[in-house]
Amino acid sequence: MNDIGRRDFLVRTGLALGTAVLAGAYSRAIADQPPSxxxxxxxxxxxxQFPLSPQLIHLAGFFLASHPTPVRExxxxxxxxxxxxxxxxxxQHEEKQEAKVLxxxxxYLGVEPIDIALTDSTTMGLGLLYGGLALRTGQEILTTTHDHYSTETALRLRAERTGVSLRQIPLYRSIKTxxxxxxxDSLQKSITPATRIVAVTWVHSSTGLKLPIHEMALAIRSINRSRDEQNQIIFCVDGVHALGVEDFRLSELGCDFLVAGTHKWMFGPRGTGLVWGNPQAWxxxxxxxxxxxxxAxxxxxxxxxxxxLPQPTYMTPGGFHSFEHRWALDEAFNLHQAIGKAQVxxxxxxLNQQLKQGLAAMPxxxxxxxxxxxxxxGIVCFEVAGMTPRQIVEKLRQRKIVGSVTPYATQYARLAPSLLNSPREIENTLREIRNFHSS
Ligand SMILES: Cc1ncc(COP(=O)(O)O)c(C=O)c1O
Known part of the structure; x- marks a missing residue:
């Protein structure tokens, strides 16, 4: 409330007096409010807490959150x-509410609020980050063949617009081995002196494979030791299927940027996300x-x-947003904290072990x-002999089990046991799939 532009605006709009009174009342109310x-x-x-249909077994909860009670309220x-x-x-609310969310x-992430930019989705974060990276002539972006449409397209658009060199590598020969x-090793061996950016996805939504991000970060750190500041490799991670699943602190993970939507596993409001960067990388x-x-x-x-101002401030895109959603995001983090990351x-x-072991035992x-x-x-991908992935998902739907087909060139049926599910639901799902071959 003490900056000139804001004050000018409030005076001009006649809001100053009422706002000052209300702001005082508001900050007291906020201060009195328990975290969750x-x-x-x-x-x-x-x-x-979720108004999800009780008739369905929701095994695609990672797609887009249903709002739990504290978020909805x-x-x-x-x-x-x-x-x-x-x-x-x-x-009255913009500054304080955004500060609360940050x-x-x-x-939750174990970092400083000042190092976080707020976005509307993973895709928005990836587009902003990869579209705007300051690269010098000759520096390349190294990425993989396993990434989601959003990473791949953000990088391709960037390369087409600026001519930056982009190289895609496979990280493994076979998912079986x-x-x-x-x-x-695959990542380490593919890095060349020109590599400035490494862009990967923590948990692949194409197969459910999880990358060892910490070990990769350590490998990159050891290469960085012999590089000057201008050529340090910046390690960027799409972490959307790890946030709200994996028990990690960003301060210890070792990547430079983590981009994620908070409207999937985190159960944040639809249309919310974030980019975290370490202060050296921002x-x-x-x-x-x-x-x-x-x-600003x-x-x-x-x-x-x-x-x-700190760079993440500029990296939080403006225009007015669906603020009722953005300002409710703190409730999602509080919800996860109330359960505890380790327990989540x-x-x-x-639940994923139960599903995978059950599926692995079916001929x-x-x-x-x-x-x-x-x-x-938290993602399980599979095929059933004699059925297309779409047929599998449709048949499961008929049995009131909600799954999805992987949106990639190679398609699989995909189920994602989450906090929304119970062991009994997984057992029922396995029973249905077990019966597929005889029906
Ligand atoms: C790995 C991965 N990254 C990004 C996205 C896009 O996320 P958002 O809807 O938050 O943009 C998805 C799926 O929707 C995904 O599976």
């Missing part, structure tokens, strides 16, 4: 405020879309330019996801 009203008691109670609160007085509510994300060593990311951060806006009002991971692993099923949790997270 949700307290974890058991998985049935957790599942009851926060959205409704902000929606009502915005609907009643869009400009007044925005001025703090909740930072606490893949190992963590092979994945790290200057390499150049903004493309003007931020609406109030300090005030700088522009005063002197026509925007400089000197354990539950997802247990008519080919499992494409490694059984080991060292090489997989």
């Amino acid at each position: 009203r949700y307290r974890f008691t058991n998985w049935e109670h957790f599942r009851a 926060a959205i409704e609160r902000h929606r009502a405020g915005l609907d009643a007085d869009p400009i007044g509510y925005w001025y 703090q909740a994300a930072a606490d 893949v190992s963590r060593d092979e994945l790290v 200057p390499v990311a150049q903004p493309i879309i003007p931020t609406f951060n109030t300090q 806006f005030d700088q522009w009002l005063k002197n026509g330019s925007t400089h000197g 991971t354990q539950r997802i692993y247990e 008519h099923v080919t499992l494409h996801t490694p059984v080991s949790q060292d090489l997989s997270a």
Whole structure:
């Protein structure tokens, strides 16, 4: 409230007095609010937070979140405020609410809020990051043949626009024999003196394979030791299928950028996401879309330019957003914190193990996801003899089991046991698939 541009605007719009009074009341209300009203008691109670159809077994929860109660209530609160007085509510809440969201994300990730940019999706984060990387002539981007459409297309568009060299490599020969060593070795061997950016996906939504990101980061760090600052390799990760699944702290993971939507495994509001970068790496990311951060806006009002704020501030794209969704994101992080990261991971692993081991034992099923949790997270891909992936998913749907087909050139049926599921649901799913060959 103490910056000139904002004050000018409030005076001009006649909001100043009312806003000051309301802002005071608001900050007291925020200060009094507990981090989350949700307290974890058991998985049935957790599942009851979601208005998901109880008739269905939801094994595609990773696709797009259903809003759990605390998130839904926060959205409704902000929606009502915005609907009643869009400009007044925005001025009263924008700075504080965004700070709250950044703090909740930072606490969850084990990093500083200042190093996080807020986006609307994984795709938006990837497009902004890869589209705007400051690269010098001769520097290349190294990526893989296993990435999602969003990474692949963001990089291709960037290469087509600027002529930057882009190289795609496979990280393993066969999913049946893949190992963590092979994945790290393949990456290490493919890095050349020209490689400035490495762009990978932590958990592949094509196969469910999980990359050993920490070991890869260590390998990159050892190559970086003999490089000057301008040529350090920047390690970028699409982490959307690890966020809300894996128990990690970004401060220890070792990558330079992590891009993720928060509207999948995190159960954040639909249309939310983030980019985290380490402070040394952030200057390499150049903004493309003007931020609406109030300090940046005030700088522009005063002197026509925007400089000197932390880079993630500029990397949070402006334009007005669906703020009722963005401002409810802290509730999703609080929900996960209330369960505890270790317990979240354990539950997802247990359900995935149950599914994979059950599928692996069926002669008519080919499992494409490694059984080991060292090489997989929460996604299970498979085929059934004599059926196309689409037929498998359709047949499961008829049995009220919701799966999906991998949206890649090679297609598999895909099920993703998550916090929304129970061991009994996995057993029922296995029973249906077991019966496929006889029906
Ligand atoms: C690996 C991966 N990256 C990115 C995306 C896109 O995520 P978003 O919808 O958050 O843009 C998906 C799937 O939707 C994905 O599977």
